[in-house]
Amino acid sequence: MRDNDKQTTPxxxxxxxxxxxxxxxxxxxxxxxxxxxxxxxxxxxxGPGTLYDNLQKAIRRRWVADLGHRAGDDDPRRxxxxxxxxxxxxxxxxxxxxxxxxxxxxVRLRIPKPRRA
Amino acid sequence: xLRPLFQLLVGLHPRAFRxxxxxxMMSIFDHASGKRAALSLVLDAFISLxxxxxxxxxxxxxxSPAEQPQMASAGARSFYISESxxxxxxxxxxxxxxxxxxxxxxxxxxxxTRGSQVQPWLPKIEAEMSENPPSEQKAFQSTxxxxxxQGRYVVDGQNSATVDVTVxxxxxxxxxxxxxxxxxxxxxxxxxxxxSSSSCQISFSEFDRGRFQQLDIDxxxxxxAARRLxx
Numbered sequence: 492m493r494d495n496d497k498q499t500t501p502x503x504x505x506x507x508x509x510x511x512x513x514x515x516x517x518x519x520x521x522x523x524x525x526x527x528x529x530x531x532x533x534x535x536x537x538g539p540g541t542l543y544d545n546l547q548k549a550i551r552r553r554w555v556a557d558l559g560h561r562a563g564d565d566d567p568r569r570x571x572x573x574x575x576x577x578x579x580x581x582x583x584x585x586x587x588x589x590x591x592x593x594x595x596x597x598v599r600l601r602i603p604k605p606r607r608a
Numbered sequence: 609x610l611r612p613l614f615q616l617l618v619g620l621h622p623r624a625f626r627x628x629x630x631x632x633m634m635s636i637f638d639h640a641s642g643k644r645a646a647l648s649l650v651l652d653a654f655i656s657l658x659x660x661x662x663x664x665x666x667x668x669x670x671x672s673p674a675e676q677p678q679m680a681s682a683g684a685r686s687f688y689i690s691e692s693x694x695x696x697x698x699x700x701x702x703x704x705x706x707x708x709x710x711x712x713x714x715x716x717x718x719x720x721t722r723g724s725q726v727q728p729w730l731p732k733i734e735a736e737m738s739e740n741p742p743s744e745q746k747a748f749q750s751t752x753x754x755x756x757x758q759g760r761y762v763v764d765g766q767n768s769a770t771v772d773v774t775v776x777x778x779x780x781x782x783x784x785x786x787x788x789x790x791x792x793x794x795x796x797x798x799x800x801x802x803x804s805s806s807s808c809q810i811s812f813s814e815f816d817r818g819r820f821q822q823l824d825i826d827x828x829x830x831x832x833a834a835r836r837l838x839x
Contacts, residue, residue, distance in 0.1 A: 519632070
């Protein structure tokens, strides 16, 4: 894990889900919301205020690129977003961190509880 | 109804945020189906508005093109951890002002719509208010219309003893059955005195249904309380 990645993780749940949604495809805001809802089976619902607040942060940090409007879209107001290579590495770092945490948690859960005398 | 409100909330966001995301936010709102979804989007926009002004002063303006290459320069720290961020005093002041304004607006809205089904706690407040005795709900600072006092009163504990209060030529009279009629003159508020006395001896209270229900008489060092007789 690089130093910069250490400084940016852990990610907030909203930002993590947004980056994860964008990992597969370029998406517009509404599609990101739908993708997050699909990924979490409706458990995590992101409002547009939270979405664009986090997208704004991600764009400033250059994790996400704003591709602008796309010709032929049925709603001309939509802008598309793409995960950058920096964003991919941040997401990878977060996934590694979570993997380590899960591994550690599994090890701890295997330790038998002390029995009463 | 909700769309203009949502549009207003989006329009109140900082300029940089608004310019970049407002059309998309409106697009998302237009895709929302149902009043409940629209309401949740309005609430989300309201929270976002407070968050943008209170916690995101760095995003109030768009970075100039000259700043952008500097941000991306190699080796420089081009991002930071949000957890270590401390909002500035100005940002906190903006946030506090905005929160106060929002609180007052919502409070006024509730006050002006009291009685509607939207505010479940208002009936309770009204019920608490109605528990106050009617006499406490209306206190006369000046002499009330004399017709409010007029009627027959029964002295407490003595069902046979009655007191008649009458109005003749804009003058209040008190009389006992078989006794003489005494003219009363206004004293203070709903208290009266008989012509020769210097103290307020007779007072009316517990105003209800357009009439005083209670009559108190102090006479010769004794106190008499009488209740209005409803015929």
